[in-house]
Amino acid sequence: ACKGQSSSSQTGIVCRITRPAILVLNQETTQMIQKAFQRATYPDIKGERVILFLGKVNYGLYNIQISNLSIFSSQAELKKDKSIDIAIQNVSVIFKGTLQYDYNGRWLLEVHRSVDFEIDASLDLQINTQLNCNAGRVQADTSDCSLSFHKLLLRLHGEKQPGWIEKLFTDFISFTLKLILKGQVCKEISVLANIMANFVQDKAANFLTDGDIGVDISLTRTPVIKGSYLESHHKGFLTYKNQSSSFQDSTYTPNLLGDSRMLYFWFSDKVLSSLAKAAFLDKRLMLTLTGDEFKALLENKGLDTTQGILQKIFQISSISDSQVVVQSLTAPLITCTLEGTVVKSSVSVEIQLLHQDQAPTVAFSFEEDVVTVIQASYEEKKLILSLSDFQIQHKSFRSVATLSMSQESIQDFLKILTTMVGMPVIISRLEPALTTLLNSKGLDLFDIINPEVLTKQGYLVLQMDFGFPQHLLQDFLQTII
Numbered sequence: 001a002c003k004g005q006s007s008s009s010q011t012g013i014v015c016r017i018t019r020p021a022i023l024v025l026n027q028e029t030t031q032m033i034q035k036a037f038q039r040a041t042y043p044d045i046k047g048e049r050v051i052l053f054l055g056k057v058n059y060g061l062y063n064i065q066i067s068n069l070s071i072f073s074s075q076a077e078l079k080k081d082k083s084i085d086i087a088i089q090n091v092s093v094i095f096k097g098t099l100q101y102d103y104n105g106r107w108l109l110e111v112h113r114s115v116d117f118e119i120d121a122s123l124d125l126q127i128n129t130q131l132n133c134n135a136g137r138v139q140a141d142t143s144d145c146s147l148s149f150h151k152l153l154l155r156l157h158g159e160k161q162p163g164w165i166e167k168l169f170t171d172f173i174s175f176t177l178k179l180i181l182k183g184q185v186c187k188e189i190s191v192l193a194n195i196m197a198n199f200v201q202d203k204a205a206n207f208l209t210d211g212d213i214g215v216d217i218s219l220t221r222t223p224v225i226k227g228s229y230l231e232s233h234h235k236g237f238l239t240y241k242n243q244s245s246s247f248q249d250s251t252y253t254p255n256l257l258g259d260s261r262m263l264y265f266w267f268s269d270k271v272l273s274s275l276a277k278a279a280f281l282d283k284r285l286m287l288t289l290t291g292d293e294f295k296a297l298l299e300n301k302g303l304d305t306t307q308g309i310l311q312k313i314f315q316i317s318s319i320s321d322s323q324v325v326v327q328s329l330t331a332p333l334i335t336c337t338l339e340g341t342v343v344k345s346s347v348s349v350e351i352q353l354l355h356q357d358q359a360p361t362v363a364f365s366f367e368e369d370v371v372t373v374i375q376a377s378y379e380e381k382k383l384i385l386s387l388s389d390f391q392i393q394h395k396s397f398r399s400v401a402t403l404s405m406s407q408e409s410i411q412d413f414l415k416i417l418t419t420m421v422g423m424p425v426i427i428s429r430l431e432p433a434l435t436t437l438l439n440s441k442g443l444d445l446f447d448i449i450n451p452e453v454l455t456k457q458g459y460l461v462l463q464m465d466f467g468f469p470q471h472l473l474q475d476f477l478q479t480i481i
């Protein structure tokens with residue numbers, strides 16, 4: 001994916017990160033830069049020079065290590081259609097090591113000296129990061145990485161340092177050191193940037209996978225960088241048992257999302273529909289109530305179980321050995337509208353009699369086509385689903401017992417049963433199940449601020465602010481030695 005930008009970019013999901021988010025994420029830049037300096041290795045610097053009055057001098061700086069590092073500040077800004085420019089000021093770092101030099105002194109006396117040194121450096125870093133697409137994954141290109149030095153001083157331990165060393169350092173060694181620093185630090189920054197990009201990609205893929213159900217989040221195009229946001233476009237195709245199904249969708253246009261909230265996720269409703277289909281195929285859209293649960297539900301809705309059908313039901317099936325099975329007969333169809341998420345599904349409800357030594361038998365069963373309109377919200381780290389509208393289309397009813405009621409009154413009763421018991425129990429089971437699923441992915445660890453779930457014709461938008469995910473950074477920093 002991505003190479004050569006297939007024109008019909010079938011985008012199912014768009015993630016937009018805006019400037020306010022970049023500022024929050026920038027708070028952790030210093031930790032990343034520190035990590036890069038620490039990971040970098042500094043090769044020995046050896047050489048020989050002819051020094052006035054000393055003749056040929058062999059010298060070498062060995063075992064160069066960082067002894068301490070502090071970073072003053074960093075800024076990040078988005079450069080339209082180009083890169084994320086990160087400027088880091090006043091990195092002050094002290095290197096420690098051993099300087100060894102030897103030369104043939106007067107009367108051919110050989111001089112070998114080894115003295116510990118400290119190099120006191122202060123510098124600025126500029127990293128202009130480009131985001132590319134590589135095999136459907138985000139790739140960070142930080143090759144435009146430059147260091148500018150304010151200060152680079154050599155201090156020798158012990159005796160006063162001979163003038164010629166000072167001159168050698170200033171004229172030559174410092175030049176080599178700057179080259180080495182730039183090369184090593186920028187290389188580590190590139191390594192870390194790509195480890196991080198892979199980390200996010202893998203974490204995101206895991207986020208959108210549960211068992212055999214997954215979402216293909218490979219990029220459909222190179223991430224877009226504008227002045228006030230950056231965004232990535234993903235397929236959003238369903239993968240079920242490793243089969244991927246696609247859909248035609250490129251109804252996304254940038255004006256559908258804003259740039260005042262930190263984070264936006266745009267989902268085509270085809271993504272939601274294919275997830276519902278996978279849940280159906282995975283036999284997740286079924287609910288079983290024990291007879292007792294069913295009776296309790298009826299009672300606390302004030303339904304009289306001594307009248308009409310209910311009386312018949314409880315007459316035939318002694319409560320304890322019966323169960324109610326509710327399930328989807330087809331994959332629900334999900335579409336998004338201004339009113340909310342519309343779920344069309346055909347549902348069957350069976351009241352089964354349980355027997356000791358044989359399969360349950362069905363005492364009553366009925367089928368309905370149900371259309372529900374649902375609004376979702378996320379508060380106190382819990383998903384909340386509220387039903388705003390629904391229609392019930394009665395389809396069929398079967399009963400082992402002969403009922404002395406008209407078809408009409410049976411249908412009315414079933415609609416009441418569905419409305420007062422069926423829907424609420426499905427919602428009340430679905431909310432915690434989805435919340436548990438999200439939390440199993442670690443969503444509850446994120447500090448999500450005032451999340452909103454909006455639906456428009458054909459798509460759903462999640463928009464939110466967030467506090468820096470420290471746990472994610474710690475996770476990430478663990479993955480790198």
Ligand SMILES: CCc1cc(Oc2ccnc(N(Cc3cccc(OC(F)(F)C(F)F)c3)C[C@@H](O)C(F)(F)F)n2)ccc1Cl
Nearest residue numbers: 013015017138199200201203204207217223231232234265
């Ligand atoms: C889990 C959020 C998500 C990530 C997706 O895939 C990717 C893959 C690579 N990068 C991204 N980015 C968006 C993003 C934003 C916020 C969090 C996040 O992942 C995570 F941090 F929550 C965790 F899962 F790792 C990913 C970044 C991409 O937009 C950019 F910036 F690199 F261009 N998303 C696709 C859909 C969804 Cl809902």
